[in-house]
Amino acid sequence: MTDLATERGLAVELSDLTRVYGAVRALDGLTLHLEPGELVCLLGPSGCGKTTALRILAGLDQPTSGTVSVGGRDLTRVPANKRDMGMVFQAYSLFPHMTVIDNVAFGLKLRGRDGASRRKRAGDMLDLVGLGQHADRYAHQLSGGQQQRVALARALAVEPSVLLLDEPLSALDAKVRVQLRDEIRRVQLEVGTTTLFVTHDQEEALAVADRVGVMNAGRLEQLAPPAELYSAPATKFVGEFVGLSNRLPATVTAGVASVLGQEVPALDGSATGSGSALVRPEAISVVADPSGGATVTTVQFLGPLSRVTCQLADGTDVVAQLASTDAVRLTPGDAVRLEVAPSPVLVVAD
Amino acid sequence: MRQSTGFKVGRAVGLLAFAVYFFLPLLAMFDFSTQARGSAEGRTWDNWAFMVTDEDLRSSIIASLLLALFTVVLMVVLLVPTMVWVRLRVPRARKLIEFLCLLPLTIPALVIVVGIANVYSWVTYLLGDSPLVLTFAYVVLVLPYSYRAIDAALAAIDVTTLAEAARSLGAGWFTVIVRIVLPNITSGVLGAAFISVALVMGEYVFASLLIFDTLPVAMAALNKSNSPAAMAAALASMVFVSLLLVGLTFLSRDRHKQGASS
Numbered sequence: 001m002t003d004l005a006t007e008r009g010l011a012v013e014l015s016d017l018t019r020v021y022g023a024v025r026a027l028d029g030l031t032l033h034l035e036p037g038e039l040v041c042l043l044g045p046s047g048c049g050k051t052t053a054l055r056i057l058a059g060l061d062q063p064t065s066g067t068v069s070v071g072g073r074d075l076t077r078v079p080a081n082k083r084d085m086g087m088v089f090q091a092y093s094l095f096p097h098m099t100v101i102d103n104v105a106f107g108l109k110l111r112g113r114d115g116a117s118r119r120k121r122a123g124d125m126l127d128l129v130g131l132g133q134h135a136d137r138y139a140h141q142l143s144g145g146q147q148q149r150v151a152l153a154r155a156l157a158v159e160p161s162v163l164l165l166d167e168p169l170s171a172l173d174a175k176v177r178v179q180l181r182d183e184i185r186r187v188q189l190e191v192g193t194t195t196l197f198v199t200h201d202q203e204e205a206l207a208v209a210d211r212v213g214v215m216n217a218g219r220l221e222q223l224a225p226p227a228e229l230y231s232a233p234a235t236k237f238v239g240e241f242v243g244l245s246n247r248l249p250a251t252v253t254a255g256v257a258s259v260l261g262q263e264v265p266a267l268d269g270s271a272t273g274s275g276s277a278l279v280r281p282e283a284i285s286v287v288a289d290p291s292g293g294a295t296v297t298t299v300q301f302l303g304p305l306s307r308v309t310c311q312l313a314d315g316t317d318v319v320a321q322l323a324s325t326d327a328v329r330l331t332p333g334d335a336v337r338l339e340v341a342p343s344p345v346l347v348v349a350d
Numbered sequence: 351m352r353q354s355t356g357f358k359v360g361r362a363v364g365l366l367a368f369a370v371y372f373f374l375p376l377l378a379m380f381d382f383s384t385q386a387r388g389s390a391e392g393r394t395w396d397n398w399a400f401m402v403t404d405e406d407l408r409s410s411i412i413a414s415l416l417l418a419l420f421t422v423v424l425m426v427v428l429l430v431p432t433m434v435w436v437r438l439r440v441p442r443a444r445k446l447i448e449f450l451c452l453l454p455l456t457i458p459a460l461v462i463v464v465g466i467a468n469v470y471s472w473v474t475y476l477l478g479d480s481p482l483v484l485t486f487a488y489v490v491l492v493l494p495y496s497y498r499a500i501d502a503a504l505a506a507i508d509v510t511t512l513a514e515a516a517r518s519l520g521a522g523w524f525t526v527i528v529r530i531v532l533p534n535i536t537s538g539v540l541g542a543a544f545i546s547v548a549l550v551m552g553e554y555v556f557a558s559l560l561i562f563d564t565l566p567v568a569m570a571a572l573n574k575s576n577s578p579a580a581m582a583a584a585l586a587s588m589v590f591v592s593l594l595l596v597g598l599t600f601l602s603r604d605r606h607k608q609g610a611s612s
Binding site for chain 2: 006058059060079080081082083084085087089091092093094096097107110113128154155158164183334
């Protein structure tokens with residue numbers, strides 16, 4: 001994190017938030033702390049409560065119970081327009097009757113800034129997102145990616161205490177999505193605003209976040225830096241939701257899991273006794289061995305990497321991810337032996 | 351695609367027939383209203399000038415124009431915030447509001463007048479007997495048409511997201527409605543306004559039975575004593591409303607051009 005960040009960002013605290021809609025508990029005791037200047041992604045399947053959490057932080061929804069505070073100030077009952085937050089929406093949200101620069105300057109106008117300083121600040125924000133030359137266009141003259149950039153500039157123009165991103169990229173096509181995602185991160189680091197980013201796209205979350213919170217059924221399953229989330233999932237849900245995992249039969253004794261006849265460390269939180277080990281495809285290597293007990297079924301070429309699916313004697317499919325230079329030696333039907341890298345695995349009860 | 355001569359001729363004849371059917375009565379009205387009185391020869395504008403010179407007719411015209419204005423203002427002030435609010439906060443109530451707004455369409459005007467006659471005796475008691483108190487009844491009368499026009503305009507924009515975006519930037523509800531929603535539904539509001547004006551300018555049953563002197567009532571009375579002048583007033587009012595509707599068509603077409611694509 002930059003120095004700018006610690007100066008400008010504020011800490012955000014969501015405490016024990018619950019939101020009940022009729023019979024549905026959209027949030028079920030969510031507690032989340034954001035460090036000043038940090039970018040936290042909330043990741044989860046649709047309906048897991050991530051958007052509800054963000055909307056409650058924005059003041060666009062009210063929690064059934066629990067509190068929201070920013071920079072130590074309790075905002076739970078403060079209306080959305082008094083919360084001083086910037087928000088980018090999933091749907092295109094530029095005001096159609098205003099030019100781009102008027103859109104960006106709208107929040108400043110409401111704050112009573114004079115015309116000249118408003119235009120200056122709005123122009124600076126547009127430059128920051130690389131759209132300075134489009135200031136006098138209307139939303140319908142911009143592409144989807146450009147509209148979302150303007151929305152980002154508009155949200156940041158008011159120097160919000162918190163930046164909220166509600167799946168801002170999901171309406172865009174794949175290439176623009178990656179570009180804009182990197183741009184959001186660059187801009188966020190530059191301005192140092194504490195940011196909550198909600199997405200269902202794990203690649204997006206892992207790529208931009210300082211920490212990723214995985215949510216399921218209204219609760220936070222794990223909150224950790226991307227690498228840790230990937231290598232050391234705390235729960236079965238996280239292990240299965242984030243990245244690809246093979247479920248392989250395993251037995252755990254004294255913190256050591258026996259998987260495919262090999263011994264690897266078991267992560268904290270693993271089940272004891274027999275269960276399923278969640279093993280990443282890249283942790284499995286495939287060795288040609290006529291008596292290996294596994295058969296290659298498909299080889300899928302993905303560029304630098306290839307995905308090789310093998311079948312064990314008992315019918316279990318195992319996916320391995322290899323460098324394509326190694327995978328070319330394998331063809332479907334080959335007898336192979338599977339080896340598991342000695343990185344820790346999570347073993348879950350069946 | 352080339353069109354045959356026969357088709358073109360047929361079309362021209364058809365258009366001509368319609369033009370004659372529509373414009374002949376208007377021309378006849380104009381002719382009748384500008385004929386010199388009695389056995390005198392030539393044309394006169396006296397009957398048209400009568401609209402200004404005659405105290406009663408003039409005041410009824412002013413009353414009707416003001417009624418139209420007040421009806422439009424009250425309709426917009428009541429309907430737009432209510433409809434936005436319902437869409438954003440109580441979507442469940444939308445069907446109910448729609449039903450209530452369309453209700454006046456299904457009840458004959460006569461029935462409504464009989465029903466509200468007693469209410470109006472209180473209204474006139476409290477607010478005086480100016481024809482302008484008819485505003486309240488007329489707002490109800492124009493509700494079905496206005497509701498439809500505004501509802502279509504609201505459906506064309508993402509009110510929820512726009513309002514939330516504005517709220518998050520610090521806008522209160524008043525600002526959201528006046529500065530964000532209203533500018534984006536102007537064509538719908540204009541449509542509602544013009545239709546309301548047209549309805550109010552031609553409304554006879556309410557005004558006549560509640561005994562207020564609006565233009566249609568004055569015209570009907572005048573027709574008995576001075577029919578050429580009544581004819582002039584009728585033609586003028588018709589032209590006025592037609593111009594409004596033509597204006598609406600052009601305004602909404604311009605808006606479409608401006609807001610195209612996306």
